[in-house]
Amino acid sequence: MSDMNYITSYCKIESGKVVLNNEEVFRGGENVAEADFMKSVYKHFKTDYPKFYKMDNLCKLAFIASELLLKTNNITEKYNRDRIAIVISNSASSLDIDTEHQSTISDKDNFFPSPAVFVYTLPNILIGEIAIRNSIKGENSLFIFENFNPEFMENYHNILLNLKTTDACISGYVDFYEHKYKAFLYTVEKTPGVLAIEHTTENLNQLFNK
Amino acid sequence: MKSDTYIAAMNVISPLGFTSEENFGQLKQMKTGVLVHDDPQLYFEPVCAALIDSDRLRSEFKKLNTDISYTRLEQLMILSIESVIKQNPKIDVKSERTLLVISTTKGNIDLLEPANLKKFDKDRKMIWKTADMIATHFKNPNTPLVVSNACISGVLAIILGKRMLDSSQYDSIIVSGVDILTNFVVSGFESFKAVSKEVCKPYDASRDGISLGEGCGTMVLTNDKSLLNDDSVIVVKGGSSSNDANHISGPSRTGDGLLLAISNTLEEAGIPASEIDYISGHGTATLFNDEMESLAMADAHLSDVPLNSLKSYFGHTLGAAGIIESIMAIHSMKENTLIGTYNYKEPGVTKPLNVITKTTSAEIVNCLKTAAGFGGCNAAVLFQKQ
Incomplete structure (x- = not known):
């Protein structure tokens, strides 16, 4: 049914480390709080996007991973941005910021819900942030699985990249909850590109876990 | 070669009823499920919302005789899926060729309140865990596909269901969307000053915000025509999602x-705008959303097509909305009956829309359902009667 699709670049952020296309490009200090680590990545790579500071932890993590990822390839130049999809999954949905919103409404005498917090209580906002930053208007889907699901990703990309509407995809997994975080974002195209890694369950498993 | 995707069974649970027929019957009489609720658990002041009667939910769920304790949200989804299986016994929920696609924005959000979480494992706050509970209840062997994409989740789940069928891995897909209304959601939308004091007024000149709601909608999709047990054939012809790339909490100013x-x-459907007979709009009744829809419809050459919003009947049911509203649209197609937009009186958008005001007979072959949501997302799906 489908020709092979390829992982043409990837970015992985976890345990205080940033890996970009097989290469470690940044390492934070030991025992750095997650929020401070993300800020240090933002600053280290001289990112200039003041909206970053308004984002919740989950969106910050997705944002810095997408910034680094899209620097290493030219997909936003190569393709019509209406035809680039964003397909991301996670495990804990937006529970990190949900807990914060809940803390503003639990006490009847200290009731202060804020729209600036509440707006982030949907996991797909992270797709919105990447879309806005890069003017990407294609298909978007946020899936929730207990763990990263490479079988589904392989299968769904075969479907998606065979649609007439989609040429390339920004994909992966971004999760942030209870001080644990992991971002694994990658680009999928129909041609091999520089990395030339086939978009298969096996390769996704290997990149995600190594 | 892609075959058509058919709708093999449907159910809606809302304040207006526990079956899709019961719900559609209420719409035909233009009866709304949105009422003023003065309940401090929900919000510190009275709020206009569509809430499911907890006593009825409890008594309906009791009939299932299960020993496991399920949350309110899980009970809704289990009842709704039980209903579609009963409706169409040809659907084998236990088969590995059947996949559950679940749409929800907040899952068991009531469990963030410590008093509620005491009764359940901590894991139950996780949406994947809810999905797992549902699959286990029905002895379905596959990991459910969970979509959480704000207010387009339901429409997107239907589109994904069709795509998964087209990949030939499955014989049938059970698409179920659910969200419950709690203090969490009400206080959030109130903080945005987005909630109307009255039943919301979609597309109306005096619209001033949304009404919230809760509910569950389930539809079974299949590419195997022999699994249908109904003469009127409705097909999912195509569907797509997009992003405005404009603002995380405000709709696009252009509708692009x-x-x-x-x-x-x-x-994808191969159908020109001129052949659309009816549009089930998103119509949240916020100033900006309804305005944005009018611009998009004008640019799509769909301004003259009869359109309604069901948000003034069901409230905004978030992850369930796209499925509940699609099911009601399918009833409209089957019965050739357009439903008036409750509380709509005067045109109130820049580009005129043909808003349906009362229950009307009309031949409907092609129906477009649209949705838009936070994060700048949009979706559309097209149903055809064959």
């Missing part, structure tokens, strides 16, 4: 994102 989703949907 929704236009893109509509254009891609019509193209």
Whole structure:
């Protein structure tokens, strides 16, 4: 049914480390709080996007991973941005910021819900942030699985990249909850590109876990 | 070769009823499920919302005789899926060729309140865990596909269901969308000053915000025509999603994102705008959303097509909305009956829309359902009667 699709670049952020296309490009200090680590990545790579500071932890993590990822390839130049999809999954949905919103409404005498917090209580906002930053208007889907699901990703990309509407995809997994975080974002195209890694369950498993 | 995707069974649970027929019957009489609720658990002041009667839910769920304790949200989804299986016994929920696609924005959000979480494992706050509970209840062997994409989740789940069928891995897909209304959601939308004091007024000149709601909608999709047990055949012809790439909490000022989703949907379906007979709009009744829709419809050459919003009947049911509203649209198609938009009186958008005001007979072959949501997302799906 489908020709092979390829992982043409990837970015992985976890345990205080940033890996970009097989290469470690940044390492934070030991025992750095997650929020401070993300800020240090933002600053280290001289990112200039003041909206970053308004984002919740989950969106910050997705944002810095997408910034680094899209620097290493030219997909936003190569393709019509209406035809680039964003397909991301996670495990804990937006529970990190949900807990914060809940803390503003639990006490009847200290009731202060804020729209600036509440707006982030949907996991797909992270797709919105990447879309806005890069003017990407294609298909978007946020899936929730207990763990990263490479079988589904392989299968769904075969479907998606065979649609007439989609040429390339920004994909992966971004999760942030209870001080644990992991971002694994990658680009999928129909041609091999520089990395030339086939978009298969096996390769996704290997990149995600190594 | 892609075959058509058929709708093999449907159920809606809302304040208006526990079956899709019961719900549609209420719509035909233009009865709304949105009422003023003065309940401090929900919000510190009275709020207009569509809430499911807890006593009825409890008594309906008791009939299932299960020993496991399920949350309110899980009970809704289990009842809804039980209903579609009963409706169409040809659907084998235990088969590995059947996949559950679940749509929800907040899952068991009531468990963030410590008093509620005491009764359940901590894991139950996780949406994947809810999905797992549902699959286990029905002895379905596959990991459910969970979509959480704000207010387009339901429409997107239907589109994904069709795509998964087209990949030939499954015989049938059970698409179920659910969200419950709690203090969490009400206080959030109130903080945005987005909630109307009255039943919301979609597309109306005096619209001033949304009404919230809760509910569950389930539809079974299949590419195997022999699994249908109904003479009137409704097909999912195409569907697409898009992003405005404009603002995380405000709709596009031009409607270009929704236009893109509509254009891609019509193209996939191979149906020109001139052949659309009815549009089930998103119509949240906020100033900006309804305005944005009018611009997108004008650019899609759909301004003259009869359109309604069901948000003034069901409230905004978030992750369930796209499925509940699609099911009601399918009833409209089957009965050739357009439903008036409750509380709509005067035109109130820049580009005129043909808003349906009362229950009307009309031949409906092609129906477009649209949705838009936070995060700048949009979706459209096209249903056809064959």
